[in-house]
Amino acid sequence: MPQTPQSDATGPRPALPAPRTPSPRDAPALKWGVIAPGGIAASFVDALHTYTGQRAVAVGSRDPARARAFAERFDIPAAHGSYAELLADRDVDIVYVASPHSGHFEQALAAIEAGRHVLVEKAFTRNAREAELLVEAARKRDVFLMEAMWTRFLPHMDVVRQVLASGMLGEVHTVTADHGQYMEHDASHRLFAPGLAGGALLDLGVYPLSFASMVLGPFASITAVGTKTATGVDGQASIVVTNASGAHGVLNTTLFARTPTTASISGSLARLEIEGDFYAPAAVRLISREGEVLDTHVPERRAGGLCYEAAEAARCVAAGRLESDLMPLAETLGVMRALDGVRRDLGVVYPGE
Structure with missing residues (x-):
């Protein structure tokens, strides 16, 4: 039975355990494609490049100029003027969907159907039915899928x-x-x-x-x-x-x-x-x-917390986990x-x- 945590001069003082979280720098070096280069995508790529050995190698946007500006900012080799072009880029191991919630389902589904592993920003989709369809599609294609609930x-x-x-x-x-x-x-x-x-x-x-x-x-x-x-x-x-x-x-x-x-x-x-x-x-x-x-x-x-979700995704993909x-x-x-x-x-x- 667990004992009541309390200060006791006759026994050891209760203590919190140390975190077991692996260093993000030790995660496999996946190559990321980024869909929708907005504010959260910028935070993600900055954390990815600063705290892990992983890299964003491509970015896609419906606005080619926006994709190019994002690529220049983060030294990303490829800037694509459509999401379809990004998904056709064979250098990409995994896709990060960073669009507004209304776009998550369509863009994540397209990535899954292209055979790509996918990390989808939270909230995962607009509703549970869209989420169920994404999960079904990922399991059918045997690709990794995860909600980017970074916490x-x-x-x-x-x-x-x-x-x-x-x-x-x-x-x-x-x-x-x-x-x-x-x-x-x-x-x-x-x-x-x-x-x-x-x-x-x-x-x-x-x-x-x-x-x-x-x-x-x-x-x-x-x-x-x-x-x-x-x-x-x-x-x-x-x-x-x-x-x-x-x-x-x-x-x-x-x-x-x-x-x-x-x-x-x-x-x-x-x-x-x-x-x-x-x-x-x-x-x-x-x-x-x-x-x-x-x-x-x-x-x-306290900075760069988004690197931990990227590291978890990389470890799962490298281990063949879905x-x-x-x-x-x-x-x-x-x-x-x-x-x-x-x-x-x-x-x-x-x-x-």
Whole structure:
């Protein structure tokens, strides 16, 4: 039976485990093709080139000038003026889909049908049905497919997983997480555009929902209330999920305010607190039932966190694996179904669904 973590002069002080995450520099050197050279693609390629031995060797955009500018910025050898040209580039080992949510399904499916391994930005697709079709296609073609939920692959999340597996917290009863950013209303911005699957939920809310899924396992129920923006997408959502044992996840996301972006896991013996921003490299604190901070894990570095998902993808591909244990496709599908459930409660429907 796990013992209650507490300060005890007669015994060792409870301590957090060290992360087991391999160095991204040790991952196999895959050659990446990038679809949609926007802001997240720039962050990904910068992390890839700075912290791993992998390289982006091609970039594709519907705007040839945009592809060339991105290629020049990151010293990428090939700039393609269409996604089809990128997928025909035989130098590419794996494709990173970095477009707005509305484009994920079409572009990832095209990459899969071209026989390419694929990393798809979160949220994986607009809805669960699109996600199911991608998974079916990847399994049929025997290619690797993974959601780019970068948080899952960070070292501090390995600390969290080890603590949960150890029973150090006792029976988990409550998980909390929030992700809110203040966004000035702009009907032309992708986050406010229904046609681009905008809103807080797919861009920000996916983080707390995925975190709760990692901790609690499959959801038994999900309930949400929210507020729409003037353009009809979700501007704020407060969500309660439960698992089979009755534990609760209390989650929030918003475009209307900058929230603490923290997370916690509270059990019968102790709790973990993750500082903001919990979804990025962050400190983790183990706190006794009496409220004493027993130990703190501080990340070695806080920049370039996207390199860890690239390293995981490379290790899986090199090993001939078609999915990652850290972000299994079945769990991605579960999170997408939860996102669909929240949107149903909020009355948010994207054009073409």
